[in-house]
Amino acid sequence: xxxxxxxxxxxxxxxxxxxxxxxxxGCEGVFNxxxxxxxxxxxxxxxxxxxxxxxxxxxxTMIATTIYPNDPARTMQVRWWDxxxxxxxxxxxxxxxxxxxxxxxxxxxxxxxxAINGAPFRLFGFYWDYGGxxxxxxxxxxxxxxxxxxxxxxxxxxxxxxxxxxxxxxxDTELPSDMAEMLQAKVAVREVNLGYVYPEALGEGGEDAAAx
Numbered sequence: 226x227x228x229x230x231x232x233x234x235x236x237x238x239x240x241x242x243x244x245x246x247x248x249x250x251g252c253e254g255v256f257n258x259x260x261x262x263x264x265x266x267x268x269x270x271x272x273x274x275x276x277x278x279x280x281x282x283x284x285x286t287m288i289a290t291t292i293y294p295n296d297p298a299r300t301m302q303v304r305w306w307d308x309x310x311x312x313x314x315x316x317x318x319x320x321x322x323x324x325x326x327x328x329x330x331x332x333x334x335x336x337x338x339x340a341i342n343g344a345p346f347r348l349f350g351f352y353w354d355y356g357g358x359x360x361x362x363x364x365x366x367x368x369x370x371x372x373x374x375x376x377x378x379x380x381x382x383x384x385x386x387x388x389x390x391x392x393x394x395x396x397d398t399e400l401p402s403d404m405a406e407m408l409q410a411k412v413a414v415r416e417v418n419l420g421y422v423y424p425e426a427l428g429e430g431g432e433d434a435a436a437x
Contacts, residue, residue, distance in 0.1 A: 249324045252371025258421050260314045316420035325417040335412040342366045345403040350396040378416035
């Protein structure tokens with residue numbers, strides 16, 4: 226389930242540290258699996274953290290926490306499994322300038338991500354609501370310390386794609402990261418997400434409604 230893993234941070238960070246100085250954000254520190262809204266507000270400054278309704282997939286809305294909402298270069302979005310109580314971290318979308326586990330960051334070519342992982346992976350075809358999402362079932366990026374999972378969203382960056390290449394990488398299907406058309410389309414990371422599994426404490430029935 227690539228999508229659930231996605232809607233889906235901080236190696237060497239403590240609550241008293243300055244998150245913006247971190248070179249690499251992971252599953253430990255302020256974005257650990259037990260993180261609370263109060264801790265996030267303490268880490269980034271309460272005035273820089275806003276919780277409220279945001280756009281969700283396929284025209285839906287959801288409750289999420291936005292860090293630095295007025296600074297696009299530093300904006301992060303935190304999603305919760307229990308949106309009503311704003312509890313149980315579900316996922317974090319990192320800021321454009323941040324690096325995730327292994328140094329993965331926005332703008333990185335797909336072949337470089339594959340090299341970091343040490344193995345090919347699979348991602349959804351492009352040009353639809355969940356287009357370009359990738360999870361890691363094997364390789365270095367599939368087994369992160371701290372209990373979260375890495376989910377990346379990719380996008381083609383080449384503007385003059387041929388019809389044949391565009392068709393080959395399009396649609397609701399899973400594709401291998403090492404297919405030739407990915408290189409031809411100059412596919413690169415568009416979004417870096419960390420995510421946590423649905424907590425047992427909430428019982429059954431909520432997995433499909435949260436963290437998308």
